[in-house]
Amino acid sequence: MRTRKFLFVSLDAALIGDVAWQVHSEGHEVRYYIEAESDREIADGFVPKTDDWRADVDWADVIVFDDIWVGSDIGTGELAQKLRERGKAVVGGTPNTDRLEADRGYAMEVLEAHGVNTIEHRVFRDFDDGIQFVQQRPAPYVIKPLGEVQNVKRLLYVGSERDGSDVVDVLGAYKKAWGHRMKGFQLQRKVEGVEIAICGFFNGEEFIDEVNFNFEHKRLFPGNIGPSTGEMGTAMFWANQNRLFRETLGRLEDWLAEEGYVGSIDLNCIVNESGIYPLEFTPRFGYPTIAIQEEGFETPTGEFFYELARGNDPELAVHHGFQIGVRIVLPPFPFDDGKTYDENSRNAAVVFGTDSRDGVHIEDAKNVDGQWRAAGESGMPLVVTGKGETMQQARRQCYDRIDDIVIPNRYYRDDIGERWTEADGDRLLAWGYLGP
Template structure:
């Protein structure tokens, strides 16, 4: 079969690499891909932009299945357009993608279907929001309603910080419209976990858990990023936590999808907080996480592409996903200046590494990998215990160099 993977990050490199391993797959096109997908077996980068380009290519090349990596095309309605054209695609419809595309829609969905989540208020104007933060309890959490590349959530410890965040979101419009409407939530104290899962709209199968590290510096200091590294499984997700998650978050979500008739054949990612009072849902994502994908897929024993086909065809019931018994550690190497203004255009030197390197922000040019983005690459190591996996990942990072390279030492 021929597969089209849409996206250009480390997540898409991992997805393309895993799909290419399937005996069912002959060719994987990646649009636009990166320096890593360029070098993968069975993979070919294609320069496409926009939904109609993707549709045209899928028809011309007789693509059997399209897999969407990032959230933006899903929110724009790529799935609806492909289905209208009679093309198979893996992902939620435009309506279902609002679970990530709008924090307000997601919170109201949670409320309607009894999904356990933090208390919240919604604001459409800064005056009302400022009045609210004068009397709310701190810390509080301010979230931009729309997509903000993983940077639209701020934990504010004081009125001054909250007011400044509201001005940036609602007045300065740093997220180009996504922060004009906001959610202010109660702060939940605990440990975060990521639980990615696959659904066909009738069944949800959770994957093993993961623990992301969002902040740029060691000790969870500095600004939020798209993610600086992941361990999997998450040691805080015990059997008890998993049962709580299924009962109070996953199953009510599935019931909501069914009751509202949402067309959902794709990944649903639950960002949860494990607190003393139980497990709470922080947010939905409607696609694979980045870099969670790079940590999870190397542990997956099952044929990922076969799972995708089953989800598209509505045949996930009774399906089992098999995993390696060990642990994985994924560490991201980023450009100088990330997550702010970055320096790029540097050659990436990769020495004699032992583990899988996933490229994110680098292109293959004149025989070399050249940095093009904030998160340049990540290393994923798998071992029978977490300490060993960490040692292996950090051992490889010492054999990689590009100018300005930075990474956390405490993933």
């Protein structure tokens, strides 16, 4: 494939640096724009930067938006739509697909309109109304904030009490502490089963054949305990458009084609012997999901996104086995504490025990004269991946690679992928979801 020009755009947090680095490493021309001043050093030394992405639109063969957010508002979908109307090839959403993530009630309406089963749910704008609802209908519920505040991952709460009393208590606490920012929330009935996300890549007209199935690990500590984070690691595999896909994302294909959506779209679900129950959309790249998916691409990343953005069939070749990725983090992640970050993590050096960088992906990192360092403010410098024919082989490769990396004060989960081998794989197979 000949050299193409890629413009990567981060209008909130800097998230897409690793993909930009990979595409640049493949020999393409890359320019990366980061809006947030606190994040602008991220990916320095890895990819060329630009100070004015709009001035580079005409230069670019492909424009890639990394998220739905423009600061504290959704908006990249509108920008992407307008650029496509100008004839530009864009990986990005639309105003309506942005809403799938920002407005959970709307997302459920779209699913229901296309014949997808949903869990009992209700959106509230008032805390007292939500508390009264739970008291009148006692059961375990999940609290999911709406709008910009949903990015504060620790606010998502999964109830455990059968009478919903813990949910009532948490809503009361949120009213006092977050009432000024949390403009609404969804209460979703808690369902037991295997949590699995179905992720497809859409080219504006249809899904490509390869579908990614992934298992997120959001809690900070092994054993799935501790505060909720954006993500601590993910296990995954690729398969065809099976029952899990056909009964969820597959039913939205015509709707997405009408929207003209281009990119990755992920639907997280709970699955049990009774059915498939969607939880939430990610109508954009997932992080660190995309870095782990990249590791499984056997087609060059730049070639894949170039063809996808132009509405072609990229004929994506992938690793058919298992993959895992582990996020390496630094204090005070997942919390915000500038003093702790300055004392323990700012500019922390990344030291490699070998010359190999296989399976090492950057997040909040920079390269200063050949020395990798932590960058930004979030304390998420690296994601390390592994793959294999079995989940155990993928885990072994990933954690062997982590053992060769030293960052002072680092921490990570050492159990990514264990759920698959302990129970999840057998249950999904027994329930008939993993057949051809």
